[in-house]
Amino acid sequence: MKNYLLAGLLPAFLQVGVAQSLTTGVNAGMNTSMSAGISTGNYLQAKAGIASGDDISLYANLTSDPLYPYVAADFYRKNLDRDSEIIDLFNRFYSAPPVRKLHNKWIVQKFNQGDYATVAKNYFHTGNEDADCAYRAAQYQLGNQQAALDKIYGTWMSPNSVSTLCDPVFAIWPGASNPQYRLKRAIMAYHQGNAGFAITLAERLPYGIEQSTITTFANYLRFPEGLIEATPDSLTSTALARELLPTALAKLIKKDSSQYAPFAMQFVPTLRGNARYQDMLSKLTKYLSKRQDPQAMTAYRLMSKPTSEATEALLTYLVGIRDWSSIRQAVNINNTNPMALYWLGRAQEATGQNGRRAYRKAAGYRSYYGFLAADKIGASYQFTPRLTRPSTRVQQQFNQNSSLRRAKLLARYGDAVAARREILAVAKDMLPARKRQLTYWLGKNGFHFEAIYLLGKMRDWDDIAVRFPTPYNTQVQAANARTGTDSTWIYAIIRQESSMDPNAVSRARAKGLMQLIPSTARHMASDLGLSLYGGAIFDPDINTQLGANYLAKMFGRFNNIAMASAAYNAGPSRVDDWMTRDLDDMTIWVEKIPFNETRKYVKRVLEYQQVYAHHLGQRIPSMTDRLEGRYQAVQ
Template structure:
């Protein structure tokens, strides 16, 4: 149920005030960001694009600019590349003495340490970094500095702790590791300890490297374990054919689980052969069966229920119970759905998801009064499953928006923080990564109320991604105006009209993809507000006569929104207007959808629950949640889900 949070009266900025971090009076009670002149910003941007040398002089106006340290740092990095030596080292040392604890110094500090190591300036390196860094490369250089200078008093302990990390380490560590070996510190037991750590970290190449120094009889089980991680199916077949081949059972179990999750049929074809080849205990066999049951459920195989039914209670963890229930839903075995939910721990069964499915099962079993009572209770919750419940009852979801109190005085003090001012100015001059670093460094010591007020302040300014993140951190969900803003309105309306989509579709996908951050770049190299892959974006742009984008222009709302909207419309046409398939395809790729279609027409909610990718399943429910609220934001009434939750077809005319 929605929580209604009252305003917590507390000392908002006590830690910051005590530390003397406020530049009181800069903006007074105002929370608008004006900042320096556009001319000064342009001069700074031109200078940092071609920084030159730290030796050059600048006009007083530029020196007084609050981002001038970023220009200084850029020049020092340039000097480090062009003319490393004592003069540059002294300049960097002076800069770090003034700014060492600020985000502006982080990149320069790392660059300087790497340069000092390359020049073997070990005394300066240690003076700059008296404690062993966490970063592997910097730590290796630190160890090498200690070793080269003969400072070995505590070196063995720190070096051994580093060596025992379960991953490959930079070659810079080799001299110190060689010294450890000469000292007799790398005993057989420690080698075995590192091998175990490497196997736990799934570093099979390191395991095989370390095993080369062991007698074959001792090394063979670990080499076999490494091969199970590298090529699980091939190596499992070898171990089935060679029952005496040594390997710890847990690595066989891990490999079998990986195979089952990827391809349950492949795992199924090895199960009987594996248990015949290896003398295993009942609990080990149970874990194999658990892996198979889960794999069959991920593949939506009707045999999954039988395999779940055969599992002993001690391997029925929450993941197993949830997928058991999903398999029962997929097979429309409603009594089994109820039975499995009944076996869930209360903390799981009482979530909105599984209360909804309990109501659905009761509904299908004819227990209408009980099911309606559960559905009505769920409609009081602003949750995807609460919205599903409202759809079942044919009622409008109760959003219950409630604005959070804004503390103008506190926000003015936050705005006066030097780090906040730098963050806002960095964002203004398109240095977004540095802006985020400055923002979170500035609010690190704020208490929860202070961080929440920061989020509300950023909302007013229009910096939505960190604003929404800070409200979520505070678990404040009721301020829907702040959590679901409508930036880029004209562009969204125009793109929606041009592509034939409702604007709430575009906004719902935008919020789910990027939290309104035009500069967002995903790990898969998708860009901008609607997270478009460059190749896909170029193809869509050509088909619709739009300007061909680059990676940089995809970060522009005027480019990204029209292309993303047309791509969404193309998917809508491709999947015959089945909204759930469109959204699943937008997240996971359209080529996956045919394999996810059911053997028979299926209720939309059942299909969503059985989407095999956790990320995509969560994405679909998040977009549906968003679309209900954006309907309210755009039209004054929450979007109802009945037209979007149509049954999922068994097959489509298009097969790709």
């Protein structure tokens, strides 16, 4: 049998675990010869055998194993002619993602071979466009036009070109030549930014104002500066032009927000009620605020209902220049954004007014700004948990769910990506109440990243037991003991960096729970006398010690947790550059961090640290003390 590890079929950080599993199997007396068969459940050996060319029949004793569909899918992807076996696999294990992927490939191949009856009989809807079109075209070839055209509108009405396999079906559908449908699709393509396809669709419209308008505005998407050469009246002369203009303006202001802001804002009287125009004004406010352009205030005031993103961008700019009067003009007490309320209170204080009402309202939120506002009025922090009450019946259903059973086994074997795919497929169409129950189950079964992710997608912030779990407590406490770094800070960094995923790898190649760049990890390992063997950077025992040591070094350098956290994210040399201003008020210093990512990062880490102190039953220092350097994060 070909060596599975040497074949490079698993990521490096998983190969250690695979090697250990294979060695365990040998030591337990398992027969490692694939030709002799293997004991049920030895998933890794079966995967290795299939990869080396074994026939699936050698693993007949695995068909009752929850992970058999993964082994079988690997085999049948290379053996698409085993029709009866593949069909049986579909019928038994269709919920497994690799089987659904195999199904799509097999359906298209059978169609290309002209086996239309097999396609029509064995197609399952997966959402895959090629497979869907192959099925429709097969039904058409069999003379079943009704089946071929069933719900065809949803397939055709796409902002992108659709698989050519659907062409013969579209050719017999009257809707494909309907001018109103074509216009609607061209508009969809335009707003999606697909200018070329929008023009192609426009060319199929009857010659007239609609065709020329779509074509003209699609060209503006390609060359936004062309808008400047047109008259405002020509850009708003028809309802269609008014519908298309905001998307082109959004492209224009992205080129140069300061230069083109007056041009973009002149259309308020005509487009005030247009949702896309309001979205453009929100983007304009953000762009101008980032450039510290005073026109940001004008753009913000033109919005009929300012977005939270625009409000926060404008406040970041106004706080940075300490324009308290403009902050008071931009924010009123009815705002529900804790950032807006906190800075309204600060602005009121700075201009001789009482800010307690704004602080009191902001302090009702569990957030960075809510904690700062509570400090201002001496109020207790509001953690406002709304914990999930598990339903015994629903939790038992999850325990028996085949997809979730597979996810648990995949995670055990080190395939976190496949496990996550199973979980997200289960969660996809769940109603919120049941999905919340699922996040509880996920947390109890160690799938913390997935639980946090799903709650975030639901914008459900209040189950803090699930959102702020405390796995790896042994490792965190050991890192605290070795480096002196506060365990709540370690947990806050882990939560922000990886959401408790020990196998996380970022686009910058940062790795593990605390997302360490390999070069930094090597320096910290040398400092602690640790060996970074193979995939050791992913080992929670090692990763937490290396990350905590780096935090300790950053705190030793800056003696401030906000600055040290910023250095952990953006690098200490950048923080050195930022230390030339606003050290008299660290809340303003944080707002003036030039990088959006780092600014948000620091706020979240400080907020999460308070939550973890609450979770772990520790004394909770005030947020103000943390910011102003009166709190020792490293002992």
